[in-house]
Amino acid sequence: xASLPVVNxxxxxxxxxxxxxxxxxxxxxxxxxxxxxxxxxxLLTLTVLRDHGSSTQQALAATLGIDSTNLVGLLxxxxxxxxxxxxxxPEDRRRHVVELTDVGAKKLAKAEFAMxxxxxxxxxxxxxEQREQLYSLLQQATAATEAExxxxxxxxxxxxxxACVADDDKPLQR
Amino acid sequence: xASLPVVNxxxxxxxxxxxxxxxxxxxxxxxxxxxxxxxxxxLLTLTVLRDHGSSTQQALAATLGIDSTNLVGLLxxxxxxxxxxxxxxPEDRRRHVVELTDVGAKKLAKAEFAMxxxxxxxxxxxxxEQREQLYSLLQQATAATEAExxxxxxxxxxxxxxACVADDDKPLQR
DNA sequence: TAGATCGTTTGTGTAGAGCAAATCATTTAT
DNA sequence: ATAAATGATTTGCTCTACACAAACGATCTA
Numbered sequence: 001x002a003s004l005p006v007v008n009x010x011x012x013x014x015x016x017x018x019x020x021x022x023x024x025x026x027x028x029x030x031x032x033x034x035x036x037x038x039x040x041x042x043l044l045t046l047t048v049l050r051d052h053g054s055s056t057q058q059a060l061a062a063t064l065g066i067d068s069t070n071l072v073g074l075l076x077x078x079x080x081x082x083x084x085x086x087x088x089x090p091e092d093r094r095r096h097v098v099e100l101t102d103v104g105a106k107k108l109a110k111a112e113f114a115m116x117x118x119x120x121x122x123x124x125x126x127x128x129e130q131r132e133q134l135y136s137l138l139q140q141a142t143a144a145t146e147a148e149x150x151x152x153x154x155x156x157x158x159x160x161x162x163a164c165v166a167d168d169d170k171p172l173q174r
Numbered sequence: 175x176a177s178l179p180v181v182n183x184x185x186x187x188x189x190x191x192x193x194x195x196x197x198x199x200x201x202x203x204x205x206x207x208x209x210x211x212x213x214x215x216x217l218l219t220l221t222v223l224r225d226h227g228s229s230t231q232q233a234l235a236a237t238l239g240i241d242s243t244n245l246v247g248l249l250x251x252x253x254x255x256x257x258x259x260x261x262x263x264p265e266d267r268r269r270h271v272v273e274l275t276d277v278g279a280k281k282l283a284k285a286e287f288a289m290x291x292x293x294x295x296x297x298x299x300x301x302x303e304q305r306e307q308l309y310s311l312l313q314q315a316t317a318a319t320e321a322e323x324x325x326x327x328x329x330x331x332x333x334x335x336x337a338c339v340a341d342d343d344k345p346l347q348r
Numbered sequence: 349t350a351g352a353t354c355g356t357t358t359g360t361g362t363a364g365a366g367c368a369a370a371t372c373a374t375t376t377a378t
Numbered sequence: 379a380t381a382a383a384t385g386a387t388t389t390g391c392t393c394t395a396c397a398c399a400a401a402c403g404a405t406c407t408a
Contacts, residue, residue: 012305012309013286013290013293014293014305014308014309015217015286015289015292016214016217016221016222016289017309018195018199019200019214019218020222021192021196021312021315021316022193022197023196024316025189025192029193040193043193044194048190048194064194065197065201067396067397067398068354069356069398070395070396070397092353092354092405092406093404093405093406094353094354094355094404094405094406095354095405112187115190118189119187119189122315125314125317126311131186131188132186134308134311135188137304138191138192138308139191140299140304141299231385240364240365241367242386243367243386243388244364244366245386246386246388266374266375266384266385268374269374269384269385270385
């Protein structure tokens with residue numbers, strides 16, 4: 001196992017902050033999206049479909065990080081409202097290719113328009129430039145991870161955790 | 175009601191991305207934190223306590239955006255492990271002032287150390303500089319919102335939503 | 349023809365999280 | 379001094395998200 005390129009930075013961990021901020025966004029998003037018959041996960045799904053193109057259900061479940069079983073119901077919702085379409089793949093007729101409809105694209109745009117108000121509230125401390133910066137960082141991060149480039153990291157995470165937990169009562173090295 | 179300073183930017187909405195990325199972080203964080211007897215919310219609470227200092231429970235619930243009823247149980251967990259302390263406030267003896275203990279600070283540092291592996295996996299597309307940038311953006315955003323500077327926005331959100339939902343079948347203006 | 353794969357349905361279990369009501373200690377107002 | 383309000387707590391209810399498992403039909407592949 002190779003060296004872990006992990007440890008040496010300043011202790012600035014984004015995890016908790018990310019959690020915090022996204023919780024704020026989500027709660028507000030729920031009330032904003034509800035009247036248009038969407039929930040955050042629907043919006044997320046539509047966004048992914050637009051930004052990464054049509055996709056088979058398995059792939060979609062993987063990028064969304066949710067169980068494919070649960071994705072079915074999610075897609076049922078969206079299809080019932082005509083926002084997405086399931087086409088059978090010509091190459092493999094077992095597969096469903098999920099794609100955004102025109103109606104879906106319009107609804108997505110409208111939902112994002114509504115989300116502007118939420119972001120204005122939650123990100124009020126950031127200038128427009130900074131929000132744009134934040135957007136591109138998030139975009140870059142999610143896009144790459146979706147390409148599942150970092151699968152090998154899983155092992156190193158586990159061993160790393162072992163190391164962290166092992167010395168549970170010893171003083172912490174800085 | 176004043177003008178809404180909302181609409182004119184390019185349609186780059188961070189909401190969904192934030193949701194997406196934080197989901198990725200959270201699921202991984204769960205498995206990383208579990209062996210040290212923490213869950214994401216615990217980590218978040220400890221982080222807030224460190225970064226914003228001691229706080230009464232109401233204030234804490236507000237910043238965390240969770241119900242104060244549920245906070246009680248959360249703090250019980252943390253107190254049972256000696257990570258936080260509830261002191262009665264001298265000025266108002268009904269109040270509990272929650273503060274991080276030394277043990278808690280150490281555990282927090284250790285947890286963040288463990289989280290480095292998670293972030294390495296999820297943010298692998300970002301350079302160290304970019305992660306630092308992301309951190310400071312998130313930091314800035316959360317810090318300000320915690321200062322509840324943006325309370326007035328709530329109304330404008332509501333009216334904005336009204337406007338968005340009203341024209342549900344009309345074409346979308348760009 | 350047999351086995352594997354994709355999507356689907358159904359069902360189960362657990363955790364997160366809001367909400368409501370009642371209680372105790374304490375503070376504030378009258 | 380008494381009444382009302384407040385902060386924390388407890389209990390209990392409900393809803394949703396989400397993972398997991400089992401079984402089925404359609405289809406592909408060996």
